[in-house]
Amino acid sequence: MPKDPSAGIGIPWLWQLPVNHPFHQAATAHDHEYDLMLQGKQTKTLWEVDRAFLNACLELAQIYEGWGYYKMVAQAYLFFTLAHAWGIVRWKGDKY
Numbered sequence: 001m002p003k004d005p006s007a008g009i010g011i012p013w014l015w016q017l018p019v020n021h022p023f024h025q026a027a028t029a030h031d032h033e034y035d036l037m038l039q040g041k042q043t044k045t046l047w048e049v050d051r052a053f054l055n056a057c058l059e060l061a062q063i064y065e066g067w068g069y070y071k072m073v074a075q076a077y078l079f080f081t082l083a084h085a086w087g088i089v090r091w092k093g094d095k096y
Contacts, residue, residue: 030052055081
């Protein structure tokens with residue numbers, strides 16, 4: 001299975017955030033974990049992969065102050081929730 005050419009936050013045909021979004025690198029790493037799952041090479045569970053994405057986003061949110069911080073934390077939880085809901089549908093195997 002080829003690498004996802006649209007790695008990042010969102011689904012290209014529906015919506016996708018720009019590559020300069022602060023969470024883009026965390027999302028790209030998260031998408032790589034999904035690529036491993038699609039290739040049958042994933043040893044982690046869906047929860048571990050999605051939780052690592054959330055933790056990476058929350059870590060990145062730490063550089064913001066005031067309302068910017070709260071906005072980034074809210075985005076982290078929103079994107080985590082969307083990714084996990086989508087992952088439940090896509091994740092193959094018994095490792096949830």
